[in-house]
Amino acid sequence: MSIQFRPQIKDLVAYKPGKPIEDVKREYGLKEVVKLASNENPLGSSPKVKEAILRALDELNFYPDGNSTDLKKAIADKLGIKPTQVLPSSGSDEMVDQISKTFVNEGDEVIIANVTFPRYLSTAVMMGGTPVIVPLKDFTYDLEAMKASITAKTKLIWLCNPNNPTGTMFTEGALLAFLDNIPTNVVVVYDEAYREYVTREDYLHDSIKLLDKYPNVIIMRTLSKAYGLAALRVGYTMASEEIINEINKIRGPFNVTSLSQVAAIAALEDTEFLKKSYEVNKEGKLYLYKAFDEMGISYAPSETNHIFFDAKRDAQEVFVELQKKGMIVRPIFSTYVRVSIGTMEQNQRFIELLKTVL
Ligand SMILES: Cc1ncc(COP(=O)(O)O)c(C=O)c1O
Known part of the structure; x- marks a missing residue:
């Protein structure tokens, strides 16, 4: 055998x-x-990050704060939301994985663009989900076609804005029109890994306002890009308390290292x-x-x-x-x-x- x-x-x-x-x-x-x-x-990365890490180096013998309490608070205070709506992770990579594990069952349909961040697809497949692949239009997310692909089996939709690898974006107006017209039981993950680089004004710069209006939306951010902390693996996700509670059940107990937590707090402060x-x-x-x-x-x-x-x-x-x-x-x-x-x-x-x- x-x-x-x-x-x-x-x-x-x-x-x-x-x-x-x-x-x-x-x-x-x-x-x-x-x-x-x-x-x-x-x-x-910010010189303030190095100082914060140096201070934390004396405590390598201790496990990290598994709840990332200070980091959650720093994010929540900065954005005007509750710490219970925030979940830090080991890069947003980890969160892509956790979100798929939280939602995708055998046979559930997961809507994904054909040219986008590859982990959306592999984690859906890993969970036995059925990927529904929607081609980009002019190298940009085709939200109309994504909406048209929704069926009774649709569980999750992945949106990357602006998109990796094409770099293109869709506007705030297009996103809101999309969210207003999809079933509320379909979870939409809005990955904003590159948000800090966006120059256009018609982008949704303040995505936090989605949280109140759309309880089915999950927002993912990372400190690997504009904050320059790729080596430390730290990102954070925001959603309703209900969603955050469920994802929290399946994450590793110490998923963000102590050094990453203090580094992220310092990085977020250095505007x-x-x-x-x-x-x-x-x-x-x-x-x-x-x-x-x-x-x-x-x-x-x-x-x-x-x-x-x-x-x-x-x-x-x-x-x-x-x-x-x-x-x-x-x-x-x-x-x-x-x-x-x-x-x-x-x-x-x-x-x-x-x-x-x-
Ligand atoms: C769109 C997108 N999402 C998520 C990630 C993962 O980033 P990290 O795990 O470093 O936070 C990347 C990394 O390239 C990305 O491009």
């Missing part, structure tokens, strides 16, 4: 993250490597750092747009810290050629490549190398 794995995970493939810089240095014997592959913050991240990103985006225009490269309009462009050549090939020269980007599919926006120096280097490759 052989051991038996759950059939739901049979065809899943392990998540393939962006290649680490050290791996590429070793593989190609390079001294200088730039990674613009994982939408990380090129400015690092100066956030502003700088936004400005550098905006400037970098305009530089890359101009360079792409000059090279005749088409791209999707981005409201994030990455740009999705058509290399007009096999994306995997472009990725390998750039990597050999010390530039790591992300091939998405076909001829489409995603590049994270770096410092001006990194952006210039990327364009220089892209020109030699194309």
Whole structure:
């Protein structure tokens, strides 16, 4: 008799993250490597984070506060909601997993865009859900088509705004019209991982107001992007107390480390750092747009810290050629490549190398 794995995970493939810089240095014997592959913050993180972590280093022998009490309070106070409406997690990655575990049963339909954050799909499949895949329209979420895909079996809808990997967004008006017209028993997860980078005014900048109006909405945020804490794995989710209570039952008892909790509190306080991240990103985006225009490269309009462009050549090939020269980007599919926006120096280097490759 052989051991038996759950059939739901049979065809899943392990998540393939962006290649680490050290791996590429070793593989190609390079001294200088730039990674613009994982939408990380090129400015690092707030100096206040380092101070907070240094202070916490003397207490590594203690388990973290399993309730993340101070962090919940800091978030709730900042946003004018109750701490019981907030749930910190080990990155929003963990929360994608927990949400699927909380809601998705065998045979439940889960509506997901065809080009979006891949964990929505793999966690739905993992739970035995039936993914209903809705194509993007002009590289943007097609909310009308998503609404039309709802059936009596629909349990969950994943929205990523702005979207990874295409960088595009939908407006506040479009979102509210969507939420107003879907059954209230369908749970909508609104993933705002890149919200801090959005420049357009017609975006829903104040998503907190959704919480009162739509008890079926879950909002996910992360400190991995604009706050620059990807290494610490910390994000937070907001929803009704009822939803938060249920998700809370299935999370690991100490899912956010002590260092991550104090770091997140310090990061959330440093609005100066956030502003700088936004400005550098905006400037970098305009530089890359101009360079792409000059090279005749088409791209999707981005409201994030990455740009999705058509290399007009096999994306995997472009990725390998750039990597050999010390530039790591992300091939998405076909001829489409995603590049994270770096410092001006990194952006210039990327364009220089892209020109030699194309
Ligand atoms: C849309 C989106 N959601 C969630 C995540 C997960 O972020 P983290 O687990 O670092 O918080 C990412 C990371 O790239 C993302 O792009």
